[in-house]
Amino acid sequence: MKKDRNTEQDIIEAARLVFQEKGYKEATMRDIAARANINMAMVHYYFRSKENLFFMILDEAFRLLVEKIVTVLTNEELDIFEKIRTIVREYITFFSEKPYLPQFLMGEVIRNPEWIGKRMLKNMSFLTVFRTFSDQLEKEYERGTIRQISALSLLLNIISLCVFPAIIKPMAYQVNDCDNSVFDLVIEDRKTEVADFIIKAIKV
Amino acid sequence: MKKDRNTEQDIIEAARLVFQEKGYKEATMRDIAARANINMAMVHYYFRSKENLFFMILDEAFRLLVEKIVTVLTNEELDIFEKIRTIVREYITFFSEKPYLPQFLMGEVIRNPEWIGKRMLKNMSFLTVFRTFSDQLEKEYERGTIRQISALSLLLNIISLCVFPAIIKPMAYQVNDCDNSVFDLVIEDRKTEVADFIIKAIKV
């Protein structure tokens, strides 16, 4: 019975909650310590600074998000349309299950766009993944199944349609302050509807 | 030669710059005062608190943003397709001209979604505007020109496709850290391309 709990893990979980809820600047070490049922000095003992702890949480969240789309985009067994359907379904489901995540990542990264370059795109080879997608799109165009569209623009469209509604969900709740179920139902439908929307837009 | 400059206006302009660049929490009254070539006490003399000054800037930005779409959506001379083209063109152009604005608004409002309800949707009658759009969509469907789609979902799509790319623009710059012109060109094309994309997706 040496340990019925792991302090380090407790801190990480508390930090995740606090940072995701309040963002870097609004979160405090006192707050994190309290939520881990521990004192502030311990947090500094395990992680030297607030920044260290924060980037641990941020990197984790970012990796979780990017891995999903990279896995799908590099899967050679899927054609363009299956890729679109899979990405849309998985992301919208993902954001419904982890509603804090898109707000958290966006909120932080909006004010520090350099983080994307400086910390998070290291060994992620995004350009290779993009090239694969771009080539596949080109082939599909030559086969005459889709109309011409820039790969970057299409990717922007896909991501926009999945991510943006998830980000503004808490604000949408404020508009009809009673009937949130309407918005939730729309989001549920979008898991397949958005893919149909995109595919209809790019097919010849 | 009583006054060759208006202190109050100087403060507002400085506040706009500082708040839009750093966000509420990271911005400081010292910073704002310095940028207005004035001392901190004066800022408190004209606007009682940091919060007051901030909401002046935030409300202004929000109004600027919402007025645009409301004007178009309630214009009875435009059919659905013209409305979509107009909104897309105007917003993407608008964000190109004021690149700070979408990041600023999103960044603040992500962490305080209640502001939308508590402060910014007052006397904006968003529900009426939405109803108008929804009715028009219904009529178009009955005429057989478009396929069936929820008005909320379509509006989400339009806004997502305009706003999200503008928000992530600074991050996109980080990905190819040299060649920003590629992204800018894509955005330029999107002023018409996004509307085509949407219209193709909803037409029967």
Add this chain to the structure above:
DNA sequence: GTCTATAGCGGGATAGAC
């Protein structure tokens, strides 16, 4: 209206006992 000076607080970080 405009300034300087400072009150008062809340934050991150650390020293040092146990």
Add this chain to the structure above:
DNA sequence: GTCTATCCCGCTATAGAC
């Protein structure tokens, strides 16, 4: 490893002279 106590800084806000 864990705690309490404290340092020190930067922030908002205000008091009070001019």
